Amino acid sequence: MIIKTFIIASIITELLGLHGLSAKFDSAVVRDRQGAQKVAVASDLDLKLPPILPRPRIKNAISPNIYAKHFILIDNESGEVLVKENHREKVPIASTTKIMSAIVALENYELDDVVTISEKAAYQIGADAFLRVGEEITVEELLYCMLIKSGNDSAYAIAEHMNLDGEKGVTKFIAKMNEKAKELGMADTEYHDPAGLDVTGFSSAYDLSVATKEAMKNTKFKEIVKLSKYTAQSADGQTSHVLDNSNRLVNQYDYPGALGVKTGYMPEAGHCLVGAAERNGHTFIAIVLNTYADTPSASADETKKLLDWGFSNVYWE
Numbered sequence: 001m002i003i004k005t006f007i008i009a010s011i012i013t014e015l016l017g018l019h020g021l022s023a024k025f026d027s028a029v030v031r032d033r034q035g036a037q038k039v040a041v042a043s044d045l046d047l048k049l050p051p052i053l054p055r056p057r058i059k060n061a062i063s064p065n066i067y068a069k070h071f072i073l074i075d076n077e078s079g080e081v082l083v084k085e086n087h088r089e090k091v092p093i094a095s096t097t098k099i100m101s102a103i104v105a106l107e108n109y110e111l112d113d114v115v116t117i118s119e120k121a122a123y124q125i126g127a128d129a130f131l132r133v134g135e136e137i138t139v140e141e142l143l144y145c146m147l148i149k150s151g152n153d154s155a156y157a158i159a160e161h162m163n164l165d166g167e168k169g170v171t172k173f174i175a176k177m178n179e180k181a182k183e184l185g186m187a188d189t190e191y192h193d194p195a196g197l198d199v200t201g202f203s204s205a206y207d208l209s210v211a212t213k214e215a216m217k218n219t220k221f222k223e224i225v226k227l228s229k230y231t232a233q234s235a236d237g238q239t240s241h242v243l244d245n246s247n248r249l250v251n252q253y254d255y256p257g258a259l260g261v262k263t264g265y266m267p268e269a270g271h272c273l274v275g276a277a278e279r280n281g282h283t284f285i286a287i288v289l290n291t292y293a294d295t296p297s298a299s300a301d302e303t304k305k306l307l308d309w310g311f312s313n314v315y316w317e
Contacts, residue, residue, distance in 0.1 A: 054316035056080055056282075061313035066302050069270070069290040072205040073306045075314070076213060076276070076283035082314060083306060087205040090188050091289060094264030095127070095150045096274050097196030097203075099211050102147060104176045105158050106218050111140035114235050115161045117153070124152040126197060129232065129241045131157060140220075141232040141241075147224045149243040150263060155195035170194055184210050199268040205287045212261055212274050212285050225260025226250055248300035249275050255304060259283065263299065273299035277307050284310040 056075040063083060070091060073083040081087070117135045129151035131137070139161065145154035159173035170193065177191040189211075192201035203211075215221045224230075228251045232241040246263040249255040257277040264272035270290030277284055286306035291298035 056082060056314045056316055058082065059313050059315065061309070064305055064309040066288065066305060067292040068288045068299075068302050069292070070205045071286070071288045071302070071306060072209055073284060073286045073310050074209045074213075076216065076285050079209075079213060081206070081209075082284075082310060084205070088188055090202040090204055092196075092199040092201065092266060092269040093203045093208060093289060094196045094199075094266040094269040094272050095152075096208055096262050096264040096272050096287075096289075097191060097194070097201065098146050098150065098155055099208070099215050099262050099274065100177045100180065100191060101155050101158060101173075101194045102143060102221055103211065103215050103218075104173065104180055105139060105143060105161075106220060107180070108176065109139045109158075109161060111138065111143075111220065113139045113161065115139060115142060115157050117157050118160055121153050121156040121160060124156050124195065124197070126152045126195075127246070128153040129243060131241070132239060135239055136235040137232070137239075138235060141234075143220070144224055144227075144230050144232050144243060145241060147221075147260075147262065148227060148230050148245045149241075150246050152195040152197060159194040181207070181211070184214055186210050196264060196266065196269075199266055205289055208274055208287050208289075209285050212276065212287070215261070216259070216276065216283075216285075222259065225262065226258065228254075247273065247275070248297060249273075249277070249303065253300060253304065255307070261285075265299075270294070271296070271299040273303045275300075275303035275307060277311075279311055282316065284314075286310070 070086045072087040074081050114136050117131045119133050122131050122133045127150045129145035129149045131153045142154045142158050145151040159170035162173045173194055174191055181189045186207040188204035189207045190202055192198040228245050230243045245251045249258040257279040259276040259278055261274040261276050272289045275286045284307055286303045288299050288302045291302055
């Protein structure tokens with residue numbers, strides 16, 4: 001309306017021969033249009049802003065007694081830390097390392113890429129999926145082997161797939177892991193191998209929550225880690241690998257709303273578990289590193305306590 005008024009005034013003053021006054025009205029029209037454009041741009045930016053998420057609030061509750069040296073509970077949607085203990089200490093994290101290995105693989109490979117299993121990969125110590133030297137298997141099936149059965153052979157096979165002809169080892173893949181950690185702001189983390197066997201590598205409960213939050217954005221990752229069982233197949237269909245999930249939350253315990261995520265154990269790291277569960281549209285990520293009890297179920301028991309506490313004592317507003 002203001003712009004139209006200035007235009008009419010400009011026309012009338014021009015007809016009356018008042019050229020200087022007409023020019024002033026023309027300038028006013030330009031300024032008003034520019035202002036309207038700025039408002040329109042600001043309005044467009046407002047429309048692109050992410051929605052405001054409800055913030056988690058804690059009721060008048062006593063903090064849970066978690067029998068582990070390091071732990072954290074976060075709200076996945078907001079990333080807000082709800083419970084913590086020694087959560088920024090740099091410690092070995094065993095096979096929870098494979099969360100980052102999966103992130104790097106999913107970002108750099110095609111799922112139907114075919115990998116030939118090397119002798120070095122097949123003969124890795126510790127948990128394995130019983131891959132055979134010379135076996136051809138897709139990246140997708142290797143991800144199942146690595147994340148469900150926690151196969152160290154699978155982790156090394158995935159890492160070696162990054163090599164070009166004539167290249168060997170897992171150096172290139174580890175560099176990608178550390179590059180991604182830096183990108184995500186994981187200041188407490190340094191990876192030294194793709195499986196977590198090298199205990200000179202380290203991370204923290206907090207950094208693991210950051211990596212897990214990132215991994216859970218990927219549909220394939222979420223699909224894999226919540227399965228209790230799976231049978232992986234070689235590319236020719238001649239070899240099968242029966243996989244039982246090492247995560248008791250999705251296997252033996254059948255925890256309500258369980259989404260995964262990853263177990264870990266080394267003598268230096270103790271029993272570790274990254275767990276996640278969703279109920280009523282809200283997801284918690286609970287991480288326990290180095291439980292005081294040296295039993296196979298200890299990490300699942302303590303992670304379950306964290307999740308139970310969250311669902312009982314947190315509300316959103």
